[in-house]
Amino acid sequence: MVERMDALTHAMGEAVGSADYELVAQAIRYLEEHAAAQPSLADVAGQLGVSQFHLQRVFTRWAGVSPKRFVQYLTLEHAKRLLDESRPVLDAAYEAGLSGPGRLHDLFVTVEAVTPGEYRAKGEGLTIRYGRHSTPFGECLLAATERGVCALSFLDGAGWDAAVADLAARWPEAHLSERPDLTQPLVDRIFAPGEPDANRPLAVLLKGTNFQLKVWEALLRIPPGTVCTYGDIARMAGAPHAVRAVGGAVGANAVAYLIPCHRVIRSSGAISGYRWGDTRKRAMLGWEAAHAAS
Numbered sequence: 001m002v003e004r005m006d007a008l009t010h011a012m013g014e015a016v017g018s019a020d021y022e023l024v025a026q027a028i029r030y031l032e033e034h035a036a037a038q039p040s041l042a043d044v045a046g047q048l049g050v051s052q053f054h055l056q057r058v059f060t061r062w063a064g065v066s067p068k069r070f071v072q073y074l075t076l077e078h079a080k081r082l083l084d085e086s087r088p089v090l091d092a093a094y095e096a097g098l099s100g101p102g103r104l105h106d107l108f109v110t111v112e113a114v115t116p117g118e119y120r121a122k123g124e125g126l127t128i129r130y131g132r133h134s135t136p137f138g139e140c141l142l143a144a145t146e147r148g149v150c151a152l153s154f155l156d157g158a159g160w161d162a163a164v165a166d167l168a169a170r171w172p173e174a175h176l177s178e179r180p181d182l183t184q185p186l187v188d189r190i191f192a193p194g195e196p197d198a199n200r201p202l203a204v205l206l207k208g209t210n211f212q213l214k215v216w217e218a219l220l221r222i223p224p225g226t227v228c229t230y231g232d233i234a235r236m237a238g239a240p241h242a243v244r245a246v247g248g249a250v251g252a253n254a255v256a257y258l259i260p261c262h263r264v265i266r267s268s269g270a271i272s273g274y275r276w277g278d279t280r281k282r283a284m285l286g287w288e289a290a291h292a293a294s
Contacts (some may be wrong), residue, residue: 003127008099010273013059013082017136018041018138018139019136019140020058020062020136021053021136021137021283022138023048023050023058023062023281024058024059024063024279024283025138025283026048027044027048027055027059028074028279028282028286029065029279030044030284031046031071031074031090032282033280034108036179041067041068042057042069052207053112055067057224060117062136062287063205063286063287063290063291064290064291064294065290065293066293067105070289070290073285073286073289074271074282074285074286076268076269076270077261077269078289079227079265079269079270079271079285080178080268080269082226082227082289083227083228083229083265083267083269084223086222086226086227087201087224087227088220089222089223089226090222090226090236100154108200109201109202109203109204109220109258110148110201110202110203110204111203111204111206111216111217111220112147112148112203112204112205112206113205113206113207113208113213114205114206114207118207119207120219121173122171122172122173122174123171123172123173124134124172124173124174125174126145126147126171126173126175127145127146127168127169127177128143128144128150128174128175128176128177128179128256129143129144129145129176129178129179129182129183130142130143130144130151130164130167130176130178130179130180130183130189131178131179131180131181131183132155132160132180133180133183133184133187135154135187135190135191135257136155136191136287137257137280137283137284137287138154138155138156138280139154139155139160139233140152140153140154140155140187140256141153141155141160141164141167142183142187142190143176143184143292144181144182144183144205145174145205145239146188147203147205148202148203148204148205149168149186149190149202149204149205149255149258150171150204150205150206150207150254150255151202151254151255152190152253152254152255152256152257152258152275153166153167153276154256154277156276156277158279160165166177170207170254171207186202189202190257191201191256191257200256201221204255204258204259206255206266207254208249208252211237211239211242211245211249212249212252214237214238214239215233215246215249215250216249216253216255217237217257218233218237219233219238219250219253219259219261220259220260221236221261221265222260222292223292224260224288224292225288225289225291225292225293226263227263227264227265227285228244228264228265229264229265229266230246230247230250230264230265230266230267231243231249231265231267233246233264234246247273250264251273251275253275256275256276257284260273261274261284262274262280262281262284262285263288271285
């Protein structure tokens with residue numbers, strides 16, 4: 001009976017989390033589309049069909065701050081200021097090099113790349129377990145092998161079937177097994193509030209070209225609450241003039257959030273160009289900024 005109650009409580013928590021994000025995402029989209037009119041909280045709540053009190057409560061529960069405060073984290077001025085404030089962190093990461101001592105993300109993420117032979121084998125001999133899960137940013141597919149997480153994608157647009165098909169296309173010779181009971185603990189750790197446990201690092205298994213791997217490793221040097229430009233990542237990856245190629249590698253990242261490609265913004269401060277949607281990217285950056293401030 002206790003186990004059944006625990007499972008029910010966990011499922012109810014997941015449902016509330018998904019509902020919170022969906023309402024937040026609708027609010028962000030409305031604010032983006034009507035930015036010139038500077039809509040009030042009452043305007044947004046009315047458009048979404050909820051009370052001001054409910055919208056305030058959802059934002060506070062989800063982000064830890066009020067809607068008014070959260071919106072301030074999404075302005076162009078804040079993004080530009082955050083780029084300036086992130087510069088010392090980026091310079092330190094560049095000076096350390098990809099083989100040097102890591103920063104925050106390196107404390108709880110260990111990276112292993114498939115070998116050239118494994119790359120050509122397309123996953124032959126691997127068992128990949130995957131599941132559908134709720135996160136603070138909507139539903140996701142998470143997949144993992146015994147060597148680490150190999151995919152994390154958010155479910156938008158085409159949905160679950162397309163996400164599974166994409167996983168199969170990336171690892172065509174692997175054995176895929178739907179086991180959400182085994183992937184849920186990984187999701188819990190990735191999106192757990194507070195500081196990560198440095199004594200229990202999460203393993204990630206990456207499949208990509210040498211350049212892509214350098215870009216993804218560089219992304220792991222960008223801690224929460226910090227942003228960088230595509231040029232910054234190019235410099236950290238040892239190819240300062242390959243900004244366009246960096247954009248391609250960022251877009252090819254198959255492990256969302258954990259490899260934080262959402263922290264890359266344009267040098268103008270514009271927040272756009274995210275594989276899983278610009279609204280989700282803004283939500284992630286605002287959520288991280290709110291938690292960093294608190």
